Amino acid sequence: MKKATIKKYAKLIVRVGANVQKGQTVNIYASVDQADFVALVMDEAYKAGAKIVNIEWSCDATYKVRVRHESVKTMSTILNWQEEKLKWMADELPCRIHIVSDDPDGLKGINMSKVQKVGQKRYLITKKYSDAMENRHQWTIAAVPGVAWAKKVFPGLSKGQAVEKLWQAILESVYVTDDNDPIEVWAQVNKDFEERCKVLNADKFDYLEYKSSNGTDFKCWLMPKSRWCGGAETDLNGHVFNPNMPTIEVFTSPQKGRAEGKVVSTKPLSYQGQLIENFWFEFKDGKVVDYGAEKGREVLEKMVTMDEGAAMIGELALISCDSPINNQNILYYETLFDENASCHIALGRGFRDCVDGYETLEDKDFDEMGLNDSMIHVDFMIGAPDMSIVGYTHDGKAVQIFENGNFVI
Secondary structure, three states: OOHHHHHHHHHHHHHHHHHOOOOOEEEEEHHHHHHHHHHHHHOOOOOOOHHHHHHEEEOHHHHHHHHHOOHHHHHHOOOHHHHHHHHHHHHOOEEEEEEEOOOOOOOOOOOOHHHHHHHHHHHHHHHHHHHHHHOOEEEEEEEEHHHHHHHHHHHHHHHHHHHHHHOOOOHHHOOOOOOOHHHHHHHHHHHHHHHHHHHHHHEEEEEEEEEEOOOOOEEEEEEOOOOOOOOOOOOOOOEEEEEEOOOOOOOEOEEEEEEEEEEEOOOOOOEEEEEEEEEEEEEOOOOOEEEEEEHHHHHHHHHOOOOHHHHEEEEEEEOOOOOHHHOOOOOOHHHHHHHOOOOEEHHHHHHHHOOOOOOOOHHHHHHHHHOOOOOOOEEEEEEOOEEEEEEEOOOOOEEEEEOOOOOOO
């Protein structure tokens, strides 16, 4: 892959994804094997005017060692300096850039019960800081190939060939070519999202009904103030940014406690480094009451029992089967991409900015109107080539949103 093209991608992440502003602090999160690309992103952040760029490295191998040797109490303890850092982040509101490149099987064999307990205990302390940052800073998630990830996606190729092919697929998905200006392309992409959201928001749906021949037969109700979002977002400081690169989805957050029926997955889910395949959920009164999987059922069990909100829905996302990422016909084993190839649902936390007038609302307001809250937010794909989605308005009007897997409005 040409270095000039990769540098163009790094610039896109900084300028459009995170939209780094002059004088801002930037935090970059990446795996230890991505130092070269992180340096490019770091350089572009300084060129955009960043005051300082901090790097936080991650490594699956060393994390597995920690889980193996440390007690739940030790792993759950947030030291004074760590909490001071969280306080600083809530005050400083650094622009955050996440670079994904992890091995989908990188945490295979890890003690999930232990990880769950640690996550639950740490969340009791960290939640107030994450809540304080919500909708008040820019952030983005993008991806670059890691060797193990590339080999998982393209197992029949050599390491070098697999990495090159994954580079090509990733750049195609974010509209970066050797000879274009992807920043201009993304400006048009965001305009298209704005128009689609206007159409969906005009009808003020009471609930959506999903059906497909694989067994999905499901209804989910929206909050009276639910709104559809997609593409670029604007934080409470007026900064426009793109949280996900790539993105094809238009999404909203439904009302917790109001979903009925069964949804069947159409793509595997990689959750905390473990793969779940051919799975389904049954909902009653808005909550998962039964579930199954050909592979990874025990992981589903840990997921839906993380906390009370983990078994309820936080997001509905609409994506045509005839979409750029789905048409690549690649299983990425990475939610950032696979969720953009198919309609999906998320268990767990809902999005406050999917509520009309969220800027003026307080915590109790979101709880009263039925926005789900949880320590998790896990997307799983349910879109199928024959999927039908009908939206029903409060006066009983039926609006066909999807037919044969694609938007019809």
